[in-house]
Amino acid sequence: MRLPTLRRTRTVEPGIVTGTARLDRRTKRLVGRLRPGDIAIIDHVDLDRVAADSLVAVGVAAVLNAKPSVSGRYPNLGPEVLIEAGIPLLDDLGETVFQAVREGANVRIDGNTVLLDGEPVAHGVRQDAETVAKAMADAREGLSVQLEAFAANTMEYLKQERDLLFDGVGVPEVETRIGGRHCLIVVRGYDYKADLDVLRPYIREYKPVLIGVDGGADALVEAGYTPDMIIGDMDSVTDDVLRCGAEVIVHAYPDGRAPGLARVQQLGLSAVTFPAAATSEDLAMLLADEKGASLLVAVGTHATLVEFLDKGRGGMASTFLTRLKVGGKLVDAKGVSRLYRQNISGSSLLLLVLSAVAAMASAVAVSTVGKAYLGVASEWWDNLVFQIGQLLGRLF
Structure with missing residues (x-):
């Protein structure tokens, strides 16, 4: 991930921001095109923390969201991240912003209005610390409803994938030797950089199988490692990392459709598919467990109910059952950097x-x-x- 550099945006006066528009309905796909000072136009209801962290890291001048960044369904974490970083957030702009603004256009934000060539093209809600705090408080009141839905999704997943969970049915054959070894599973999620840094001595000593989940493979490469295996739907891993020599496992829908497989084949690479309704990070854990890994170390994965909901997918219900399945050998590295830092005084x-x-x-x-x-x-x-x-x- 690129570190923010000098922004190209020009702040004319307080509340007014100008910059180059970059837009995409998938935030993680947009991040790859953003440059410091750009104005990101997204279509992301309930903006999650991982997406917000990536926007902050790029150094965007502002974020324009066609959807509500906090819908009230649950207390998602993304808007607070943007506000704390001092990035203006203009919310609930509707489809108008995608219809009126084109990629590369110079746009101006004045209060709650988006202007193109001096003409207003969309109006939204300008979020600040107070409005986000109120929205989050309201969302927490409805958390019990989401908990019930989460439990229902979990039971539905259990019905669909019990053969996979209990007997490993559907787990593909892989070339990477996993039996008896440690596996480090990396998702480009919360605090992954800090935890990877703290785990360097462990990686050097134990030489675990390095498994990158989609963009987690890029995270491994950025940290100086070469992944042994890449698992995911291939929508956020870069072409260069896909070509690094790692074994590629494409996450497919339960009916066998695998949209990411075409991209891998276009790069001239071979891959196997893993059909399942679970998330890619869950598939990585289930595969490593089924192939006999002695220990699973998870970096950047989701561990709490709020994090599951913050991901914004019903499929996150699979994570709960997956952790029950592999819990005896799973070590979550989340927060390791806060628990322990090597510090030698002069x-x-x-x-x-x-x-x-x-x-x-x-x-x-x-x-x-x-x-x-x-x-x-x-x-x-x-x-x-x-x-x-x-x-x-x-x-x-």
């Missing part, structure tokens, strides 16, 4: 160096070879002092 480092020097000096002093070297060094030093003394005597 004084501790100096003490360590001095201790090493003292140990080396002691070892040299007590050994036969060391005593011989010390004798030579002492004689060399005496000769040097004698010669310096003679030179000073001649001068004075």
Whole structure:
């Protein structure tokens, strides 16, 4: 993911922002085209945190949403992320914004109005910390309804995929050796960068199978690793990473349709499909478990009810059952970076160096070879002092 650089936007006065419009109905696809200072136009009801984090990381000047960023169904986390980052959020603009604005157009935001060539083309709701906080409070009141729907989705998934969950039916054969090894499953989700950084010593020592879930494969490459396997519907992993040599598993619908397979084949790569109603991160866990992995370490995956709902898909219900299935060998790395950070102070480092020097000096002093070297060094030093003394005597 690109780090934000100097923005190209021009703020004319408070409340007014101008910039180049980039628009797409799929936020994660749009992020790949955005540049610092662009104005992102999205169609994303209940904006989730992962999408908001990616928009902040790019350094957009503003976000225009055709849909409500908080619908009230549940307390989604994305709008707060944008507001805290100081990025203007104009909400509920409707289809008009997609019909009126074209890719690359120079747009102007004035209050709650979007202008193109000085003419208003769409009106929305300008969100701020107060309006988002109120919307979130209202959404929390309706959380029980979403919990009931989540439970119903979970039971429906259990009916559809019980053979996969209990007996591993449908898990494809893979070439990557997994049996008896640790597997590190990376999703480009919450706190994945910090947790990957903290896990470096673990990766270096245990050399786990590196499994990237869609954009998680890019996250591994950005961290300096090469994934062994890529699993997903192939809508957010880049072409270069797909060509890295990893084994590719394409997530397919339960009826066997796999839209992502065509893209993989166009790149001249071979792949197998994995039909299931679960999410791609769940398939990665189920596959690794079925193939005999001794430990599953999850990075960036979803772990709490709010995170499941924040993802905004009924299919997230599969995550609950998947974790019940693999729970005995699953370690969630979420928050590891907050729990533990390696921190060596300067004084501790100096003490360590001095201790090493003292140990080396002691070892040299007590050994036969060391005593011989010390004798030579002492004689060399005496000769040097004698010669310096003679030179000073001649001068004075």
